[in-house]
Amino acid sequence: MYTLTLIIGAAIVGADQLLKNWITANISFGEAQTIIPGLLSFTKVHNTGAAWSSFEGQTWFFYLVTAIAVAIILPLLIKAWRQKASLMYYTGLVFMLAGTIGNFIDRARQGFVVDMFQLDFINFPIFNIADLALTIGVALLFIFVIFFDRDEEEDHA
Numbered sequence: 001m002y003t004l005t006l007i008i009g010a011a012i013v014g015a016d017q018l019l020k021n022w023i024t025a026n027i028s029f030g031e032a033q034t035i036i037p038g039l040l041s042f043t044k045v046h047n048t049g050a051a052w053s054s055f056e057g058q059t060w061f062f063y064l065v066t067a068i069a070v071a072i073i074l075p076l077l078i079k080a081w082r083q084k085a086s087l088m089y090y091t092g093l094v095f096m097l098a099g100t101i102g103n104f105i106d107r108a109r110q111g112f113v114v115d116m117f118q119l120d121f122i123n124f125p126i127f128n129i130a131d132l133a134l135t136i137g138v139a140l141l142f143i144f145v146i147f148f149d150r151d152e153e154e155d156h157a
Helices: 002-026 059-083 087-110 129-156
Strands: 032-036 040-047 113-119
Touching (some): 002 040, 002 087, 002 113, 002 129, 113 129
Antiparallel strands (some): 032 040
16 A cells, blocks of 8 residues: 555656646646636646745745755655554655655746646635645644544554
8 A cells, every 4th residue: 555655646746747737838827727617727827936925936945945845754754664654644745745846846947836726716826736735745644643643652552
């Protein structure tokens, strides 16, 4: 199951990059194409910041944050693999790493991240697959720490 989770993580990075390349080739900057009326559109934007365009234009900051994130996540991921830790914990780490790598590739290649998913039913920032993976990964880790981490500590004691 751990190997499958890694494959899913690699697929997330691949799908993120493929969709970003497709969006770049087929949709003009700022253009919106409806996918599901009233629900979802593809809207091509360039984000030089983080979530909600915070720290906009601080590319050096994101290189530093990416290096720190990878330096923290990778050893935790290796340890979780070796110890066959909770699959929820492991999956959270894999998704966080996949999202981090997906957005880093954009920043390294072009100095900005391509975002495209626009939720038409709510005023919400436009995002991409890597952002979604990061969010799911953080949510999984949060749920694990709040509800399950103590159970595992008691099992090991």
